[in-house]
Amino acid sequence: MVGEDFAALLAAAQCGSEQAFSVLWRDVNPALLRYLRVVAAEHAEDVAAETWVQVVRGLPRFTGDEAAWRAWLFTTARRRMLDQVRLRKRHPSEPLDEISPMDIPRTADAEQLAMDNMATEAAMALLSKLPEQQAEVIFLRVVAGMDTEAVAEMLGRSPGAVRVAAHRGLKKLATLLPGEAGHAPVRGTGVTL
Amino acid sequence: MPDSFPPPGWGPAPFDERDLDAVLAGKTADIPVPLCPVADVLTALRAGPAPAELYGEANAMAEFRALGLGQAERQAGPAPTMLLEALPDGQRAGRPGRHPARHRVRRRHPVGRAVLRPAVLSAFAAAAVIVLAVLVTGNFAASFRDIAHMASPSAGTRSSASSTGRSSAPRVETTSAGLETTPPQSAAGSTAPGQPTPSEICRAYYTGIKHPGLSAWATQESLLEQLAKLAGGENWLQVYEYCLPYVKDLFPYAPAPGQDQEPAGPPHSAPGSQDNGLGQQAGAAASSRPSSGSGTASDSQGDAPGSGSNP
Numbered sequence: 001m002v003g004e005d006f007a008a009l010l011a012a013a014q015c016g017s018e019q020a021f022s023v024l025w026r027d028v029n030p031a032l033l034r035y036l037r038v039v040a041a042e043h044a045e046d047v048a049a050e051t052w053v054q055v056v057r058g059l060p061r062f063t064g065d066e067a068a069w070r071a072w073l074f075t076t077a078r079r080r081m082l083d084q085v086r087l088r089k090r091h092p093s094e095p096l097d098e099i100s101p102m103d104i105p106r107t108a109d110a111e112q113l114a115m116d117n118m119a120t121e122a123a124m125a126l127l128s129k130l131p132e133q134q135a136e137v138i139f140l141r142v143v144a145g146m147d148t149e150a151v152a153e154m155l156g157r158s159p160g161a162v163r164v165a166a167h168r169g170l171k172k173l174a175t176l177l178p179g180e181a182g183h184a185p186v187r188g189t190g191v192t193l
Numbered sequence: 194m195p196d197s198f199p200p201p202g203w204g205p206a207p208f209d210e211r212d213l214d215a216v217l218a219g220k221t222a223d224i225p226v227p228l229c230p231v232a233d234v235l236t237a238l239r240a241g242p243a244p245a246e247l248y249g250e251a252n253a254m255a256e257f258r259a260l261g262l263g264q265a266e267r268q269a270g271p272a273p274t275m276l277l278e279a280l281p282d283g284q285r286a287g288r289p290g291r292h293p294a295r296h297r298v299r300r301r302h303p304v305g306r307a308v309l310r311p312a313v314l315s316a317f318a319a320a321a322v323i324v325l326a327v328l329v330t331g332n333f334a335a336s337f338r339d340i341a342h343m344a345s346p347s348a349g350t351r352s353s354a355s356s357t358g359r360s361s362a363p364r365v366e367t368t369s370a371g372l373e374t375t376p377p378q379s380a381a382g383s384t385a386p387g388q389p390t391p392s393e394i395c396r397a398y399y400t401g402i403k404h405p406g407l408s409a410w411a412t413q414e415s416l417l418e419q420l421a422k423l424a425g426g427e428n429w430l431q432v433y434e435y436c437l438p439y440v441k442d443l444f445p446y447a448p449a450p451g452q453d454q455e456p457a458g459p460p461h462s463a464p465g466s467q468d469n470g471l472g473q474q475a476g477a478a479a480s481s482r483p484s485s486g487s488g489t490a491s492d493s494q495g496d497a498p499g500s501g502s503n504p
Contacts, residue, residue, distance in 0.1 A: 018254060025253050030242035045249065052253040056260055123237035141217045142235045167213045170231055177230040 001145055002027050006066040014060050021059075025052070028070065031143040032077055034120070038128055038135055040081040047084050051077040071150045074140060078154065127169075129176060134169030137162055391423050395436030399443050 002009060002023065012020035032051065036044035054076050062072065127135045133155075140151045148166075152159040207227040215224055219239070221232040389397075398416040421427040424435035 018257065021257050022250065022254065025250055026242065026247060029249065029253075030246040033246050034238065049249055049252055052249070053256050056253065056256045119237040120240045120243065123234045126234055127238070138217070138235075139238070142219075143238050163210075163214075166217055167210055170213050170216060170228075173234060174227060174231050177234070 002066055006069070010062070010069065014062070021056075024069075028073055031145070032073065034124060034143050035074065035136075035139045036077060036081060038124060038139055039078070039132070040084060041128075043084050043088070047077060047081045050080045050084075054080070067146065067150060070144050071146055071154060074144045074146065075154050126173065126176060130169050130172055134165050134172065137165045138169045138173075141166055391420075391435070392439040394419055394423070395439040396443070398432075399436060399440040403443055 009020045009023055013024055029048065029052075033044055033048055036047050040047055051073065055073055058072075062069065064072070127138060130138070136155070137151060140146050140154065141148070146154070148159045148162050152162040155162065157165075208225040212224050212228055215221070216228055216232050216235060219235070221229075221236070224232055394416055398413060398420055401413045401416070417429075417432065420432045420436060424431040
């Protein structure tokens with residue numbers, strides 16, 4: 001979250017400041033990608049790129065605070081994701097042969113990067129085990145930083161239904177964690193591999 | 194007293210909805226212990242960006258620039274992410290704005306446009322002058338010659354020089370009927386078959402005099418030069434006398450040469466001012482005149498054009 005500087009950053013970005021836009025992009029894009037990896041794992045990067053194209057085009061006309069900014073961005077991403085899903089259904093494509101992880105070329109710091117991101121990846125893998133609506137609500141509440149009302153408006157559901165879905169997801173997540181017992185938690189997060 | 198322990202699911206829940214809301218909001222200070230692993234998972238989701246999650250910044254920035262949003266900052270100062278030359282801060286602050294990318298300049302201001310604009314304007318101006326001249330004179334070739342004559346006076350000099358017979362190359366004579374190529378003529382004024390006859394030249398010249406709007410000034414001048422050679426002198430009276438049998442129908446009330454009344458003549462000539470040797474030169478012209486058959490006999494002079502013994 002940017003915080004108090006958001007209004008100044010947004011105004012600067014709307015006036016053409018690349019540095020301000022970069023700050024906004026770096027603040028939101030990781031959360032956006034994580035959200036899209038859960039709801040649209042296969043084409044998360046494509047949807048994110050399309051989302052930013054649309055956001056940039058609408059940036060000069062945007063007004064609102066940081067919550068509205070994130071709600072607008074994630075709403076745009078969700079619509080693009082649904083368009084992508086419909087497009088893939090109309091034009092199915094044959095995936096290439098899966099590449100074994102051993103065949104993927106690795107750089108010298110690939111392992112270190114993997115270790116750094118292991119906790120986040122493991123957490124995302126855990127949430128992927130939840131029902132889709134519960135996982136989406138938790139992601140929007142936690143990763144996107146949206147409140148219950150904004151998530152409800154975005155998903156077209158009542159705030160109560162969103163709240164119930166989030167609570168059920170957390171309870172489900174709590175039951176999943178002890179089931180992973182026997183493996184050491186990763187970096188004290190309680191997430192096991 | 195119960196004689197057995199209750200089942201493990203019984204009893205109050207280890208956490209309530211307020212604890213779940215606190216976990217969702219990231220307030221993990223007073224959450225129950227069973228929710229700590231869940232809070233850790235959510236904290237891992239909020240972790241800082243991985244490098245792979247920032248790879249798309251260049252594309253987003255390119256889109257930002259492509260829409261023209263990032264142009265102001267690039268012109269105002271150096272790019273924040275890439276500096277090609279290391280300058281001290283003082284120089285960097287006073288450094289003028291960078292020029293925009295070459296492709297952007299080319300897209301907005303094509304290079305050839307500035308070069309082509311004068312050429313296009315000149316072409317349009319020339320075309321407009323030609324069309325105007327054609328409309329005024331009704332003769333494309335004559336108007337073209339006018340333009341060439343106006344553009345370079347030396348061309349007119351060369352033309353007049355060649356018309357005097359000093360050049361042996363065929364020259365183009367312009368008449369009201371169009372472009373006609375005539376070979377260099379001798380002083381005798383003999384014309385080859387297929388060339389305009391003296392009667393045609395005379396009628397074209399005096400038709401132009403009678404109706405000034407039909408022929409260009411240059412055309413008239415050219416015809417006068419030819420007639421002067423045919424008549425044996427540049428005196429307009431000689432030309433008039435030479436052409437009178439051919440153009441009598443154009444001037445029914447014109448007096449015959451030698452009478453007191455002045456015939457119609459070009460304004461630049463002095464009527465009646467040069468009348469010496471008239472009959473002799475007219476006779477010489479008549480001797481070299483082809484038999485056109487179109488001439489009309491003169492009542493007053495036996496050596497008038499068209500009344501000779503030529504068949």
